[in-house]
Amino acid sequence: MPRPRNQVERRAQLIDAAGRAVVRVGATTVKLRDVAAEAGITPASVLYYYPDLQELFSAVFEHGAATYFGTRREAIAAAEGPVEQLRACIRSGVPWPGEGEESTRLLFELFPLALRNDAAAQAHRLFFEQQTDLYRQVLEHGRDRGVFQLAADAWEVGRSFVALEDGYAMDLLVSTTTAARIEARLLAHARLVTGNPAFGEDAAG
CATH class of the missing domain: 1.10.357.10 (Tetracycline Repressor, domain 2)
Structure with missing residues (x-):
């Protein structure tokens, strides 16, 4: 995924996506792939912005x-x-x-x-x-x-x-x-x- 010009916006999008994943799956079972799927990006792209889940x-x-x-x-x-x-x-x-x-x-x-x-x-x-x-x-x-x-x-x-x-x-x-x-x-x-x-x-x- 190419780096977006507005990294603050991308982080905000990931925060929203992760929140939806947590509510949907549960914090004890949510995985990196769940967050990535919710955000519509690859797991590697999530880790670019947040190396630690x-x-x-x-x-x-x-x-x-x-x-x-x-x-x-x-x-x-x-x-x-x-x-x-x-x-x-x-x-x-x-x-x-x-x-x-x-x-x-x-x-x-x-x-x-x-x-x-x-x-x-x-x-x-x-x-x-x-x-x-x-x-x-x-x-x-x-x-x-x-x-x-x-x-x-x-x-x-x-x-x-x-x-x-x-x-x-x-x-x-x-x-x-x-x-x-x-x-x-x-x-x-x-x-x-x-x-x-x-x-x-x-x-x-």
Whole structure:
């Protein structure tokens, strides 16, 4: 394959192709040939840009995490007031059928990279901290306006939300719950940690 004039564009194409291959085949079984077939090029061409497949998967994770985070940030920015902002933050973290579930599945497929790859581990830590900080900002805004009576430090409460999101998302990916039930449970948690009855009293079963 001749070298494209825009190598940044080619790398972006490979990241997209690798992401599709991971979702389709699974990160534990995807091979170089799967990525090449998805991209419509030869395996040698993939290796020209990413000599190490793990490096490519790290790039896929970073891209997927950045896209996911950007979507959440936009959803919060479009909401008015602390209660609606927290609702938006929660809703944007739920793996709804379609694009939401697919993006969540991609990130979960690639999470184990953090156990073996330093760059992936750093990207994972940053991603978790970014999600936590989104919650922190919303929670502090509500606290400062007298809307929330936080049960603990805003950062720690934010971490609890992200941890719950991850656990519930795994439940969904193995087909033991639904997106609507996850949202209901997170809203119930919001009521407990903010003391605001606007989030409702009951979680779905």
